[in-house]
Amino acid sequence: MPIFYRGAGIGxxxxxxxxxLNGFTPQSPGTMGSLSRLMNHIAxxxxxxxxxxxxRSYGVALSYALLAGRTYPTPTNPAYVYxxxxxxxxxxxxxxxxxxxxxxxxxxxxxxxxxxxxxxxxFLLGVxxxxxxxxxxxxxxxxxxxxxxxxxxxxxxxxxETLVRALRDAEILAIGxxxxxxxxxxxxxx
Amino acid sequence: MVQTRIIDLxxxxxxxxxxxxxxxxxPVGKYSHAPFVLxxxxxxxxxxxxxxxxxxxxxxxxxxxxDNQEKEEVIQKAAPKIIEVLxxxxxxxx
Numbered sequence: 001m002p003i004f005y006r007g008a009g010i011g012x013x014x015x016x017x018x019x020x021l022n023g024f025t026p027q028s029p030g031t032m033g034s035l036s037r038l039m040n041h042i043a044x045x046x047x048x049x050x051x052x053x054x055x056r057s058y059g060v061a062l063s064y065a066l067l068a069g070r071t072y073p074t075p076t077n078p079a080y081v082y083x084x085x086x087x088x089x090x091x092x093x094x095x096x097x098x099x100x101x102x103x104x105x106x107x108x109x110x111x112x113x114x115x116x117x118x119x120x121x122x123f124l125l126g127v128x129x130x131x132x133x134x135x136x137x138x139x140x141x142x143x144x145x146x147x148x149x150x151x152x153x154x155x156x157x158x159x160x161e162t163l164v165r166a167l168r169d170a171e172i173l174a175i176g177x178x179x180x181x182x183x184x185x186x187x188x189x190x
Numbered sequence: 191m192v193q194t195r196i197i198d199l200x201x202x203x204x205x206x207x208x209x210x211x212x213x214x215x216x217p218v219g220k221y222s223h224a225p226f227v228l229x230x231x232x233x234x235x236x237x238x239x240x241x242x243x244x245x246x247x248x249x250x251x252x253x254x255x256x257d258n259q260e261k262e263e264v265i266q267k268a269a270p271k272i273i274e275v276l277x278x279x280x281x282x283x284x
Contacts, residue, residue, distance in 0.1 A: 011240040045250040067217050068226040068252060070240035072192040129225075131246040131273060165248060168225075190191060 003184075004054040004084040004172060005061035009069020010077060019082055020186055024052045024178040033097075033175045035106050042099055042171065043161040050175050051097075054084060057170040065189050078188035085184045094176040099166035103159050115163055119154025127156060127164050193219050194228075197279045203268050207260040208234045211268060214276055215241070226252075229272060249273060 006024070008014035014024070031037065031050040040046040041053070055061050058081065065079035066072070073079040090096065107114040117123055119141045126137025141154040165171070194215040203211040215228040228241040229251075242265060243252040251269055255261035 009243070043248065045245055045248050045252050047252070047254065048256060063221075063224055063226070066192055067221055067224045068243050068245075069228075070243060070253065071228070072194065072215075074191065129247060130249060131225075131277060134277070168247065 001085050001087055004056060004086060005058050006052075006054050006082045006084060007061035007064030007066075007068065008080040008082065009065050009067070010073055010079055011070025012068075014082070015069065015080060018186070019178075020180055020183045023180040023183065024082075024084075024174070026050045026052050026175070029177075033095075035102060038097065038099060038102055038173060039158045039162040041173070042165050042169075043158050051173040052175075052178060053169070054172050054174065054178075055170045056172060060169050060171075062189060073190040075190045078190040081187045081189055082183055083185040083187065084178060084182050086178070086182050091176075091179050091182065094174060094178060097173045097175070099171055099173060100163055103162050103166075106159070113157070115157060115159040117154045117156060117160060123154045124164075127160060128168070192217050192221060197276055199229075199272065199275060202275050203271050205231075205268070206264040207258070209261060209264050210235070211272065212237060214244075214272065216276065216280075227276065244269060244272065246273060246276075 006014065026049065028048050028050055033050045037049050038051065041049040041051045061081045065081050069079050086094075086096070103115065120139065122136045123139070125133045126135070130137050137156075138153050140151040143149050195218045197214040197216060199211045199213050205211055210232045212230045212232060215230065217224050217226070225245055225247040227244050227246060229244050230241045231238060244250075245252055249269055251265050255265065
């Protein structure tokens, strides 16, 4: 019985609206899902999409609940973490996507360009944490001799950003409604 | 309970469409490495009960003014500037 989680900080939609009553629905249910929309949802924080985000990690959901609310919770006004159980076969109309697999599958062969960067190994640290490790993100890409090309930061594609952000959040996306019957619990956290 | 450090934005961030950015609330202690901060703002001079969530890794606000394009543009343009002010404040205190 696979368990997924979703954090709901104070003032967010799923804090105000109890998903145990009607399940989780996407913000734009009529919109078609596509790789481009998936990447924008994850890497750019576009919520006006057909996807519902969940995580396999309680810790990630807890972090969203406590720290990504529109105000901070207290014992008398707690944030919530939803526990969601989704079994095979999936409920009618529901599809689940592993973003990392979707991005990887979009690269036909290693001859194409996708999530590859051309920076030093530590470039990835800058992608993971652009606020704390900006210097790695913006350091000029190392060029082969005679090193005469224009200096620029390494290539950062939305594919790489999507992979990194999806891994950060242990994120799984759903298209369709996650029925109320799948929501096993709503835990208070503060 | 989440403890926070306040970073006053002190009119350093251009507002607009009746939005003024007031301060950033950044979790500290065991949550100091979390990638989220809360940006407090006012609308037409009145501080709002709920702030705007800013994801420091994605460098975007997680909240949107879906029904007001002008306000939406103001906050999205402000996001990188707010992060810059935050980085300066944090590096000055290290």
